[in-house]
Amino acid sequence: MSEIRLERQDEYRWLIPVEGNMRVPGLIYASEEMVRGLTGDESPRQVANVAELPGIVRYSLAMPDIHWGYGFPIGGVAAFNREEGVVSPGGVGYDINCGCRLVATKLSFDDIRERVRDLVSALLRNVPTGVGSTGSIKLSGQEERAVLEQGARWAVKNGYGSVEDLDMMEDGGCLPGADPECISDRAMKRGKEQLGTLGSGNHFLEIEVVDEIFDEEAARVFGLFIGQVAVMIHSGSRGLGYQVCDDYLARMVKGIGSLGFELPDRQLACTYLSSSLAREYLAAMACAANYAWANRQLLMHWTEETFEKTLAASPRDVGMRLVYDVCHNIAKMEDFPLEEGMTTLCVHRKGATRAFPPGHEALCRRYRSIGQPVLIPGDMGTGSYVLAGTDKAFRETFGSACHGAGRTMSRNQAMKTSRGRSIGQEMAKRGVIVMAAGKTTLQEELPEAYKDVNEVVEVVHRAGLAKKVARLRAVGCIKG
Amino acid sequence: MAGKPCLYRLIDHTADLGMEVCGRDLRDLFSRAGNAMVDMMTDRSTAFPRNERILKATGTDWTDLLIAFLRELLALHTIEDFLPVECSVDTIAPYRLTALVRGEPCDPSRHRIIREIKAVTYHGAVVEKTGRRWRGRVIFDV
Numbered sequence: 001m002s003e004i005r006l007e008r009q010d011e012y013r014w015l016i017p018v019e020g021n022m023r024v025p026g027l028i029y030a031s032e033e034m035v036r037g038l039t040g041d042e043s044p045r046q047v048a049n050v051a052e053l054p055g056i057v058r059y060s061l062a063m064p065d066i067h068w069g070y071g072f073p074i075g076g077v078a079a080f081n082r083e084e085g086v087v088s089p090g091g092v093g094y095d096i097n098c099g100c101r102l103v104a105t106k107l108s109f110d111d112i113r114e115r116v117r118d119l120v121s122a123l124l125r126n127v128p129t130g131v132g133s134t135g136s137i138k139l140s141g142q143e144e145r146a147v148l149e150q151g152a153r154w155a156v157k158n159g160y161g162s163v164e165d166l167d168m169m170e171d172g173g174c175l176p177g178a179d180p181e182c183i184s185d186r187a188m189k190r191g192k193e194q195l196g197t198l199g200s201g202n203h204f205l206e207i208e209v210v211d212e213i214f215d216e217e218a219a220r221v222f223g224l225f226i227g228q229v230a231v232m233i234h235s236g237s238r239g240l241g242y243q244v245c246d247d248y249l250a251r252m253v254k255g256i257g258s259l260g261f262e263l264p265d266r267q268l269a270c271t272y273l274s275s276s277l278a279r280e281y282l283a284a285m286a287c288a289a290n291y292a293w294a295n296r297q298l299l300m301h302w303t304e305e306t307f308e309k310t311l312a313a314s315p316r317d318v319g320m321r322l323v324y325d326v327c328h329n330i331a332k333m334e335d336f337p338l339e340e341g342m343t344t345l346c347v348h349r350k351g352a353t354r355a356f357p358p359g360h361e362a363l364c365r366r367y368r369s370i371g372q373p374v375l376i377p378g379d380m381g382t383g384s385y386v387l388a389g390t391d392k393a394f395r396e397t398f399g400s401a402c403h404g405a406g407r408t409m410s411r412n413q414a415m416k417t418s419r420g421r422s423i424g425q426e427m428a429k430r431g432v433i434v435m436a437a438g439k440t441t442l443q444e445e446l447p448e449a450y451k452d453v454n455e456v457v458e459v460v461h462r463a464g465l466a467k468k469v470a471r472l473r474a475v476g477c478i479k480g
Numbered sequence: 481m482a483g484k485p486c487l488y489r490l491i492d493h494t495a496d497l498g499m500e501v502c503g504r505d506l507r508d509l510f511s512r513a514g515n516a517m518v519d520m521m522t523d524r525s526t527a528f529p530r531n532e533r534i535l536k537a538t539g540t541d542w543t544d545l546l547i548a549f550l551r552e553l554l555a556l557h558t559i560e561d562f563l564p565v566e567c568s569v570d571t572i573a574p575y576r577l578t579a580l581v582r583g584e585p586c587d588p589s590r591h592r593i594i595r596e597i598k599a600v601t602y603h604g605a606v607v608e609k610t611g612r613r614w615r616g617r618v619i620f621d622v
Binding site for chain 2: 069070071090094186189190199201242245246250265266267269407408480
């Protein structure tokens with residue numbers, strides 16, 4: 001296979017010209033240094049592969065946190081028209097609606113400075129964490145169906161959080177069109193005992209402090225101030241989501257022969273949006289997305305309880321408030337301005353965050369003048385960024401920005417690099433208390449294994465895909 | 481090493497984890513692939529092969545069959561709460577197999593799970609004959 005050629009368009013955009021079976025060009029947003037880092041990486045090839053899928057509109061896109069995925073690159077965005085286009089479970093990923101939520105508090109760092117270790121160990125005790133962890137909630141079949149249909153609304157109805165939280169979530173925490181009939185028995189079984197669990201791998205729950213504000217007005221509207229304590233939660237749809245992807249991918253692989261074109265990678269198995277299988281997958285995917293929103297709502301609830309108990313403070317004193325919740329593994333029908341007018345497209349975001357502009361009707365009234373909060377977590381213990389969506393992203397990237405730092409080192413390499421080191425102690429010296437349920441998690445997730453989130457966010461900001469609002473530094477973190 | 485069958489080799493994948501396995505024949509290759517995946521998931525010395533499960537899989541070609549087999553093996557763990565310790569393929573023909581899996585019900589107080597394998601992906605998956613051996617390659621979402 002020939003080497004992928006990248007043609008520089010401007011400071012942060014690199015074009016992959018149409019070659020072979022590509023239907024549209026590829027476009028990668030990255031700095032020159034990041035592009036040098038892609039040498040020998042499979043991800044530009046994956047951007048080109050996605051461009052071979054039918055009905056793809058304009059470009060196969062990649063955000064600056066691009067790295068080698070399976071099928072789609074991680075950091076990939078692709079939109080398909082309804083007439084000839086496809087939906088691909090691999091273009092959403094196994095962890096459907098893996099996402100982030102930022103929860104602000106009324107507390108300042110001085111209020112918790114001496115209690116961070118207590119808070120982190122209490123969180124590790126109270127929030128079910130780690131491989132195959134199960135929660136304190138055991139759902140009946142009927143309850144599970146309600147979770148799949150209602151998402152975060154189910155959680156609020158059952159006393160976890162408030163109705164106001166729903167306004168602060170992408171799609172109000174409930175994707176329409178969810179149909180539990182499209183979920184297999186295996187997926188239902190996996191979902192029964194995992195609601196309200198963080199999971200393992202790169203999922204985390206982090207105590208952070210607002211360190212820097214770049215846009216005073218936007219920060220004021222988002223309710224952020226310097227020195228403020230906040231919590232970032234990164235988790236998804238757990239085993240139920242993995243199973244939905246697995247089930248539908250296997251069904252679509254069986255139908256590859258009847259698609260009428262050659263797939264460059266089986267993991268890109270897909271089906272035409274006009275087919276009944278596409279309707280079934282999207283209905284099942286919506287169920288998993290809703291499960292993830294309910295999951296993060298419960299995780300926020302345990303976090304709030306833990307803060308109140310550990311600090312012996314009232315809910316009013318802690319003052320937890322959801323700033324926003326975004327998903328970064330999803331496919332959604334959204335309207336975008338094309339040459340022929342506003343057009344409904346199926347936008348796949350695989351490790352990419354929606355970044356809608358000011359004035360968009362999908363935003364709650366409070367944020368409509370500023371744009372959607374875009375939450376970008378860094379690697380373990382580094383901290384996070386809050387940005388705001390822009391018109392440029394709406395026009396250029398189907399309203400999408402990056403989703404994190406992006407790995408540069410395999411888990412195996414990370415294990416080798418961290419051999420003989422105590423990552424927990426190293427992080428503590430940097431002022432971050434980290435605790436993990438898994439024995440090798442800290443080694444596999446060491447900070448050097450990731451790109452520098454500051455650089456990734458800088459490219460997104462300078463390329464105009466989202467504007468920087470605030471930076472938060474980590475002070476405590478629990479991992480699976 | 482010539483004449484010595486390899487066990488498995490980890491493939492460095494930036495986000496995930498892969499394995500490459502060799503076998504004398506397809507039965508050997510598939511058995512080794514199953515054992516390699518179990519080895520990546522768990523510390524096998526913490527569990528006993530006291531119970532048996534029969535596992536069946538079908539595919540559209542050898543590569544699809546390998547993925548289907550590993551998916552079923554993973555499902556024993558994620559759906560049935562059964563921790564596989566060892567597996568051996570009994571019968572294999574185009575494109576179906578039967579395997580015997582030994583292990584025991586999951587017991588978090590005793591068993592050590594090394595990493596969660598979310599799924600067996602099709603990305604870059606291969607089953608091919610190279611010289612007198614068979615080679616398989618699979619990437620997992622972890």
